[in-house]
Amino acid sequence: GQQVQQSPASLVLQEGENAELQCNFSTSLNSMQWFYQRPGGSLVSLFYNPSGTKQSGRLTSTTVIKERRSSLHISSSQTTDSGTYLCAMDATSSGQKLVFGQGTILKVYL
Amino acid sequence: DPKIIQKPKYLVAVTGSEKILICEQYLGHNAMYWYRQSAKKPLEFMFSYSYQKLMDNQTASSRFQPQSSKKNHLDLQITALKPDDSATYFCASSPMGLGGHEQYFGPGTRLTVL
Numbered sequence: 001g002q003q004v005q006q007s008p009a010s011l012v013l014q015e016g017e018n019a020e021l022q023c024n025f026s027t028s029l030n031s032m033q034w035f036y037q038r039p040g041g042s043l044v045s046l047f048y049n050p051s052g053t054k055q056s057g058r059l060t061s062t063t064v065i066k067e068r069r070s071s072l073h074i075s076s077s078q079t080t081d082s083g084t085y086l087c088a089m090d091a092t093s094s095g096q097k098l099v100f101g102q103g104t105i106l107k108v109y110l
Numbered sequence: 111d112p113k114i115i116q117k118p119k120y121l122v123a124v125t126g127s128e129k130i131l132i133c134e135q136y137l138g139h140n141a142m143y144w145y146r147q148s149a150k151k152p153l154e155f156m157f158s159y160s161y162q163k164l165m166d167n168q169t170a171s172s173r174f175q176p177q178s179s180k181k182n183h184l185d186l187q188i189t190a191l192k193p194d195d196s197a198t199y200f201c202a203s204s205p206m207g208l209g210g211h212e213q214y215f216g217p218g219t220r221l222t223v224l
Contacts, residue, residue, distance in 0.1 A: 004152075031210030041147075041198055041218055048212035086153065090210050096141065096165055098213060100153040 003027055004089055006101035013108045019074040021104045023087035026068070030090055033098065034061055034072050037084040046072070046085075077108045113137050114216035116201050121221045123191050130177075131186040131219045133201030140206035141165075142184040143213065144176060148197040159184055160206050191223045 005024045013019055023032070031050040035043045047054050047061040049070065054061050058077075063070040074081055084105050088098040117132040135142060144156040158166040162178040173195075175187045188195060198218040204211040 033212060035215075041220070043200065043215040043218075045212060045214060048210075050210060088153070092166075092210075096143075096158040096160070097155045097168070098143075098145070098153075099155065102152050 003091075003099050004087060004101035006085075006087055006104050008104060009102065010105040011107070013077045013106070015077060015079055015108055015110050017077055017108075019072075019077055019081075019106060021072040021074075021085050021087075021106075023070045023072075023089075023101055024068060025070075025089050027089075027091050029065065029068065030092065032063055032070050032087060032089045034070070035086040035088065037086055037103070039083055043086070074106075077106075079108050079110060082106055082108050112217070114201060114203060114214060116199075116216040116219050118219060119217065121219055123221065123223050125191060125193060125223060127191050128187065128189045129191065129221070131188070131199050131201075131221070133184050133186070133216060135182050135201070135203040135214075135216075137203055137214060138182075139203035139214075140181070141204045141211075142178070142182075143202040143204075144184065144186050145200045145202060145215075146197045147200065147218075148194075153200065156186075157184075188221075193223045196221060196223045 034046040049061045058075045060073040084103045088100040114135045147153045177185045198220045200218045201216040202213045204213045
């Protein structure tokens with residue numbers, strides 16, 4: 001079965017609204033990352049967050065290892081936030097293989 | 111300056127031909143990876159290399175062969191190309207050591223097989 005479940009699959013927001021993206025893992029994990037995939041396809045690492053909470057500007061990532069989940073919160077969304085958000089887990093002890101979710105497609109309009 | 115270079119950005123090939131995808135990283139990392147993103151599928155892990163040695167191979171087909179001529183290079187040779195090989199191929203790198211490390215991705219090579 002799929003090891004990484006992302007929700008929602010898609011999300012439409014008006015600019016200024018907040019977004020909460022979820023990632024659930026079916027196995028124990030050693031680390032996880034959140035990525036933003038630009039419409040052109042390139043990947044930007046947003047957070048490397050094995051556990052706890054990390055914040056960068058309007059983005060906050062929270063990973064709860066024992067509950068096998070991670071979330072990405074986007075506050076005061078902007079049109080430039082539109083794109084695909086991917087989470088990926090690594091279940092290996094040596095940090096060598098990321099398993100990706102299907103992604104959340106975010107559309108922010110004015 | 112880009113820290114991970116992938117060449118070419120776009121590639122069109124005919125069925126049965128052979129192509130090499132180039133990846134160079136200038137982050138000083140010791141581990142390098144290849145991932146593939148096909149249409150409507152999640153990004154999937156293909157290979158990992160550490161200090162120029164193969165660590166993990168999740169690609170069933172021997173048509174896919176990584177080649178590491180230098181510590182910061184990991185090319186991907188694909189032989190006998192098929193239309194199903196059409197995808198964007200991403201190279202990534204990370205520091206190596208015990209425990210997990212953040213992986214950094216290149217811009218990708220979009221391969222189309224006709």
